[in-house]
Amino acid sequence: MLDIKLIRENPDIARKDLEKRQDREKMKLLEEIIGWDTEWRSLSEQLNADRHRRNVVSREISDLKKEEKDATALMKEAAELPERIKQQEERVDELRKMIDLGLMRLPNILHESVPIGKDDSDNVEERRWGEIREFDFDLKPHGELMESLGIADFERARKIAGTGFVFMMGDLVLLDQALINFALEYLQEQGYTPVEPPFAMRRRAYEGVTDLSDFEDVMYKLEEEDLYLIATSEHPVAAMYMDEIIDEDILPLKYVGLSTNFRKEIGAHGLDTKGLFRMHQFNKVEQFIFCKPEDSWKHHEELISNAEALFQMMKIPYRIVNDCTGDIGTVAAKKYDLEAWSPRQKKYQEVVSCSNCTDYQARRLNIRCGKVGGEKRTLHTLNSTAIATSRALVAILENNQNPDGSVTIPEVLRPFMNNLETIEPKKQ
């Protein structure tokens, strides 16, 4: 969420940002918030004065009683104050709530380099890497390919859990684990601490991380429990330091989160419906950084280059795009996507998303940095996919397909799976 002080002192920064986003609804909301805040401040002042009077009177009564003098006159005045105070409190509380809810709904202030656009087609390409392989045979959709290799069973998964789930089997399980271990090992070498977080969170913590109201239809909630299954390890890792003050000397904190992720979202996704591209459940290795405000842009570049290093080592062609205003969402100030080449769709598809959330997420979670007793400020948070295994698997299965129906395993992954070089079709 945004800082009310920013809106109070520099409303034009917020106005210009919403203009850039061309978000009329939020522009209207911003002006409403400014109005509520003005009213809140003047009413608070009055309330303050009445409370002050109450405290003074109360103290005088106390003094009189100690001296065993008559206090009935003062007590009469004191008896009338609470009702007035209560009425004012109600309005002040109401305004406060309206302001807070409004602030939660305003998006983060964008970095100046964020391009203007209406949807993902307007994202700006920054660079490309890798050579796109030409295939002289017909590529199988990866879902079909996996079934012919006997390494995935969508049918039976559907029988017991419905669409959006899969039984991964045999070498596919090894490959999935290899991707995880490969990413974990590399990032650990870069100084990131591995974290396997709780896979479920309470509502209060989840509300700090994201706006549950527009996320609710995406989240799985446990029945009869105040617990939500996580949609990404970004969420519990970000919430880990909720309501804490972190000593600036130990920043940045760099984590590599590993979790299974659960999302209800699913729907039509064009070509190759059967497959791993969008699932209710998938594994993901995620990078997360808590840092000092002045360092976050440096770390944003670091995160995307880590992700690039992983895909380069796996020799998967990709491009980096800078998300435009229409695609960036509310939390990030700037977001890169890494899109892997899909030879079947003949286009790049999102496999990594890398965001600098600046102080937006941290303010909501109430995570500050500084010295205890010294000046405190809201720190910055950043997150980026390292490898979402399901989508990386799609890229490998498509790009490394061979005419005989086998799939070549990227060399860097082989040490993590008994030096297996290819996944061969099962002999019938």
Place this chain on the structure above:
RNA sequence: GCGGGGAUGGCCCAGCCCGGUAAGGCGAUGGAUUGCUAAUCCAUUGUUCGGAAGAACUCGGGGGUUCAAAUCCCCCUCCCCGCGCCA
């Protein structure tokens, strides 16, 4: 699930029985002083509004009683220990 104990400022902890400005310690920051890996002394060290002076708020959350609630009453949440059940 049952029984017991807890939640107080960045951390530890007192106050609660018996209502009247939230004590003390640790850590941190600033200063003073002295040379002995440092010690000692002083000050500051929750949030908000305000240019400032100042004031208000703050004892897990929400109600209530009262002129006045950390303290009394009611409801709720979470944490810890033991038992039970279980991977």
